[in-house]
Amino acid sequence: MSAARGGGTAPHPGSPRASGRFAHRPRVITGTVLRTPAGGLSVRVRGRTLAVTAAILLALLAVALVSLTTGDYELTVAEVLRALAGGDSGGADFIVNTLRLPRLLTALAVGAALAVSGALLTSLTGNALGSPDIIGFTNGSAVGALTVIIVLHGSMTQIATGALIGGLATAAAVHLLMLGRGLQGFRLVVIGIGVSALLLAVNSYLITRATFQEALEAQAWLIGSLGNRGWTHANAILIAVAVLLPPAFLLSRRLAMVEMGDLTATALGVDVARTRAVLLLVSVALAAFATAVTGPIWFIALAAPQLARRLTRTAGPALLPAALMGALLLAASDLAAQRLFAPALLPVGTATGTIGGLYLIWLLITESRKSRA
Numbered sequence: 001m002s003a004a005r006g007g008g009t010a011p012h013p014g015s016p017r018a019s020g021r022f023a024h025r026p027r028v029i030t031g032t033v034l035r036t037p038a039g040g041l042s043v044r045v046r047g048r049t050l051a052v053t054a055a056i057l058l059a060l061l062a063v064a065l066v067s068l069t070t071g072d073y074e075l076t077v078a079e080v081l082r083a084l085a086g087g088d089s090g091g092a093d094f095i096v097n098t099l100r101l102p103r104l105l106t107a108l109a110v111g112a113a114l115a116v117s118g119a120l121l122t123s124l125t126g127n128a129l130g131s132p133d134i135i136g137f138t139n140g141s142a143v144g145a146l147t148v149i150i151v152l153h154g155s156m157t158q159i160a161t162g163a164l165i166g167g168l169a170t171a172a173a174v175h176l177l178m179l180g181r182g183l184q185g186f187r188l189v190v191i192g193i194g195v196s197a198l199l200l201a202v203n204s205y206l207i208t209r210a211t212f213q214e215a216l217e218a219q220a221w222l223i224g225s226l227g228n229r230g231w232t233h234a235n236a237i238l239i240a241v242a243v244l245l246p247p248a249f250l251l252s253r254r255l256a257m258v259e260m261g262d263l264t265a266t267a268l269g270v271d272v273a274r275t276r277a278v279l280l281l282v283s284v285a286l287a288a289f290a291t292a293v294t295g296p297i298w299f300i301a302l303a304a305p306q307l308a309r310r311l312t313r314t315a316g317p318a319l320l321p322a323a324l325m326g327a328l329l330l331a332a333s334d335l336a337a338q339r340l341f342a343p344a345l346l347p348v349g350t351a352t353g354t355i356g357g358l359y360l361i362w363l364l365i366t367e368s369r370k371s372r373a
Contacts, residue, residue: 052311111328115305130188137287144167167288173195174188227345258270304326
């Protein structure tokens with residue numbers, strides 16, 4: 001499901017977006033357009049996108065049920081439902097509402113936040129590698145969060161603020177390095193990789209300045225984990241997602257036009273500079289809050305949007321399927337890390353990093369073959 005957009009005019013050859021990965025694709029408008037009676041809002045519904053979205057939702061429901069019912073203390077679906085409804089005051093209530101549900105909700109919200117962040121950056125840059133963990137925004141958020149953890153010994157709110165400041169500062173630095181050259185995908189990725197390497201060195205330096213206990217906590221946080229995540233963490237990321245996702249969805253129509261090229265989007269009435277600035281801010285904020293809650297979770301932002309695009313076969317950003325795919329990938333990875341390696345406590349960041357590394361190798365090989373074709 002995506003917002004309806006205007007005609008499929010190809011980008012002007014002189015447009016800085018004309019050579020992007022998605023900009024050169026012809027726009028074929030299919031599906032059914034639903035409009036409000038006054039005509040103020042229209043939504044284009046594609047059968048394939050709707051089917052894929054429904055399938056992801058069903059898979060997400062299955063993963064959630066398995067997560068809530070299995071573990072050291074097995075529960076039935078009926079017991080879980082009673083606990084969720086407040087009809088159980090015994091052990092099931094504690095296990096579901098205190099231990100398992102906050103962790104599950106945190107995984108779903110963080111996965112959705114990272115996926116939408118990656119989808120926005122991928123569309124804005126026109127490059128498959130344009131995700132916050134590759135460009136360096138995730139490491140920038142980690143620097144801000146580690147500074148609060150090690151230097152200021154801050155609370156959860158202060159850590160989230162530090163992560164947001166770190167991510168925005170990194171985005172500003174990358175923007176200054178590209179000043180006057182436009183938001184071109186390949187150059188952004190190359191500069192982002194360099195900035196990410198510098199920030200990784202800063203993270204290592206911060207750990208060396210910490211006490212032994214702080215260094216252990218910081219290193220555990222840098223791996224990325226959903227362990228010991230309670231309602232404080234779940235509420236923080238749920239509020240961030242509730243605030244940041246609506247603007248992203250509302251601007252998805254403009255984003256689809258921006259993918260056609262700057263000149264085409266401008267001709268269609270889109271303020272390209274403002275749209276890019278707002279969506280970039282939303283993307284960085286989503287990645288920053290997700291990083292503040294769980295630590296860096298690698299490759300969800302890279303893989304989820306592209307898997308959603310491949311499954312739905314849409315030319316646009318497909319933000320809703322991407323969000324659901326990100327939630328599914330992270331929740332399923334956390335479930336696998338808990339159950340397959342029990343009783344060992346394997347952080348979910350290790351699982352996503354391993355799978356994502358293989359995906360990145362495959363993606364680089366595929367893109368290299370396309371560039372030579």
